[in-house]
Amino acid sequence: MKEYMLIFLGADYITKGLSPEEMQGRMGKWFAWNQKMTEAGIHRGGHALQSEVRHVSGPDRTVTDRAGSEIKELVGGYYVIAAENMDAAMKVAEDYPDYDLGGTVEIREIMVFEQ
Amino acid sequence: MADEQKLIDHLFRHQHGRMVSILTRIFGLQHLEIIEDAVQDTFIKAIAAWRSGPPENPEAWLTLAAKNRTIDLFRKLKSDKERNELFERGTTSLALNEMFLDHEIADSQLRMIYTACHPLLDPRDQIAFALKTVAGFSQKEIASALLLKDETIKKRLTRARLAIKEKSISFEIPLGDQLKERTNRVLEVIYLLFNEGFHSAKKDMIVRKELCGEAMRLSKMMIDNPITCNPDVQALFALMCFHSARLDSKINDANEIIDLRLQDRSLWYFPLIVMGNDMMYKAVESEQFSAYHYEAAIACEHLKARTFDQTDWGSILAWYEQLQIIAPSPFNLLNMAVVELQLGEYEAAKRRLDTIDIESLGQRVYLYHGCVAQYHHKTGAREAAIREYDQAIKLVVNESEEQYLIKKRSQAMESPNMN
Numbered sequence: 001m002k003e004y005m006l007i008f009l010g011a012d013y014i015t016k017g018l019s020p021e022e023m024q025g026r027m028g029k030w031f032a033w034n035q036k037m038t039e040a041g042i043h044r045g046g047h048a049l050q051s052e053v054r055h056v057s058g059p060d061r062t063v064t065d066r067a068g069s070e071i072k073e074l075v076g077g078y079y080v081i082a083a084e085n086m087d088a089a090m091k092v093a094e095d096y097p098d099y100d101l102g103g104t105v106e107i108r109e110i111m112v113f114e115q
Numbered sequence: 116m117a118d119e120q121k122l123i124d125h126l127f128r129h130q131h132g133r134m135v136s137i138l139t140r141i142f143g144l145q146h147l148e149i150i151e152d153a154v155q156d157t158f159i160k161a162i163a164a165w166r167s168g169p170p171e172n173p174e175a176w177l178t179l180a181a182k183n184r185t186i187d188l189f190r191k192l193k194s195d196k197e198r199n200e201l202f203e204r205g206t207t208s209l210a211l212n213e214m215f216l217d218h219e220i221a222d223s224q225l226r227m228i229y230t231a232c233h234p235l236l237d238p239r240d241q242i243a244f245a246l247k248t249v250a251g252f253s254q255k256e257i258a259s260a261l262l263l264k265d266e267t268i269k270k271r272l273t274r275a276r277l278a279i280k281e282k283s284i285s286f287e288i289p290l291g292d293q294l295k296e297r298t299n300r301v302l303e304v305i306y307l308l309f310n311e312g313f314h315s316a317k318k319d320m321i322v323r324k325e326l327c328g329e330a331m332r333l334s335k336m337m338i339d340n341p342i343t344c345n346p347d348v349q350a351l352f353a354l355m356c357f358h359s360a361r362l363d364s365k366i367n368d369a370n371e372i373i374d375l376r377l378q379d380r381s382l383w384y385f386p387l388i389v390m391g392n393d394m395m396y397k398a399v400e401s402e403q404f405s406a407y408h409y410e411a412a413i414a415c416e417h418l419k420a421r422t423f424d425q426t427d428w429g430s431i432l433a434w435y436e437q438l439q440i441i442a443p444s445p446f447n448l449l450n451m452a453v454v455e456l457q458l459g460e461y462e463a464a465k466r467r468l469d470t471i472d473i474e475s476l477g478q479r480v481y482l483y484h485g486c487v488a489q490y491h492h493k494t495g496a497r498e499a500a501i502r503e504y505d506q507a508i509k510l511v512v513n514e515s516e517e518q519y520l521i522k523k524r525s526q527a528m529e530s531p532n533m534n
Binding site: 019 | 125126127131155166168169253254255
């Protein structure tokens with residue numbers, strides 16, 4: 001089994017004007033997905049991220065506050081899962097709940113180094 | 116396993132109503148829009164934080180998040196000129212904590228309902244505003260609940276917010292004479308909300324149940340508060356329990372309204388009938404009865420009958436007579452005529468129908484023609500019956516009721532007299 005990171009980009013809950021009821025429904029989908037992965041024993045971990053973004057870049061360590069960055073570029077969180085191969089990981093990512101809100105899942109295999 | 120991960124139905128929606136009300140009480144109505152956005156933020160935060168399952172006490176989690184968000188807001192406002200205003204009101208952290216006690220939360224929500232029903236707000240705007248702020252409906256949800264355009268709701272909400280600001284409406288439950296008057300309006304708005312769910316066609320069962328549920332929840336909140344509780348609220352609550360108990364039998368799978376005569380009475384939901392009965396006992400301790408008392412009495416008579424044929428039409432007619440005295444309406448007259456037809460008092464029914472000014476029935480004038488048709492049908496005047504059914508079918512808007520009338524018409528064609 002390899003490990004893959006599913007990185008969640010975008011998904012805009014704010015400008016879509018979701019109602020509290022719809023947000024609760026959305027939450028139910030996350031629970032369901034999470035539960036499915038847990039039951040399959042492939043859920044390895046993950047986090048949701050706050051929306052505040054600060055970039056440090058360049059030799060001068062230039063700091064940019066990216067509060068106003070494009071929502072679709074924002075990483076909202078990630079999961080680490082176990083999967084046979086990229087195709088299997090892609091299958092898992094199909095259940096990500098926020099495609100309809102402009103969300104994207106980036107799938108990356110986690111590199112393993114020989115000891 | 117699955118149960119553990121499930122949140123209480125409508126938790127977010129109800130929590131939205133609670134939080135917006137408390138924060139409005141702390142910061143004032145003039146900040147309503149900022150407050151609604153802030154509350155929205157706490158849900159977004161919850162969705163991220165709860166991805167792998169909700170916390171042990173989701174409600175407490177959300178309340179805490181709202182409280183922290185309040186403090187955030189408070190800090191931001193501190194830099195503004197509003198700071199002084201807030202300090203004058205003595206919003207210390209101690210006072211803030213007290214605002215989040217259960218009874219204060221309920222009090223804040225009642226203030227919101229009473230604010231929504233302020234006489235300076237346009238009556239059309241009141242219901243949309245109440246659904247938004249008290250019930251936590253989104254603009255889109257209000258539009259589909261009231262069968263209006265999104266744009267119309269947006270206008271109404273904006274107009275309500277503007278009126279509140281311009282007319283400096285205060286966030287409180289009025290005292291003295293004003294209390295009675297305002298309470299009456301609040302009850303009207305709640306009943307309108309309920310009827311939108313119960314009677315209006317073209318709604319799916321989920322929307323119906325949500326509207327009826329909200330109306331009942333709001334009136335229950337009024338009952339639980341000694342200042343806003345009175346026999347009228349109790350009677351209205353009982354009335355809504357009685358009606359709601361029939362909701363599942365009133366609509367079929369094709370979302371059509373089923374005539375009382377044909378409803379499957381085994382589908383009536385008994386616990387609601389019991390709850391309504393208990394509340395009715397309290398409501399009738401009053402010396403003066405409201406229209407809600409009589410309407411509840413009528414609804415109760417229908418529930419008492421095990422079959423349609425066992426309905427005590429005589430008692431129902433008597434209740435209608437009382438209702439017509441305190442709240443005269445052409446619809447009462449129409450219903451009385453229907454009852455008289457059931458009692459076989461055809462000529463009395465006809466006399467009653469003749470007193471109705473059909474112009475006053477508005478869109479529901481088809482009900483009148485349906486009733487006149489039934490009179491002719493019962494008295495064997497087949498052609499007149501068919502003519503009136505045609506008229507009713509021409510004027511009816513609601514598709515399922517149209518189907519019902521068409522069925523009735525063909526029955527009239529087949530037999531000169533149904534009985």
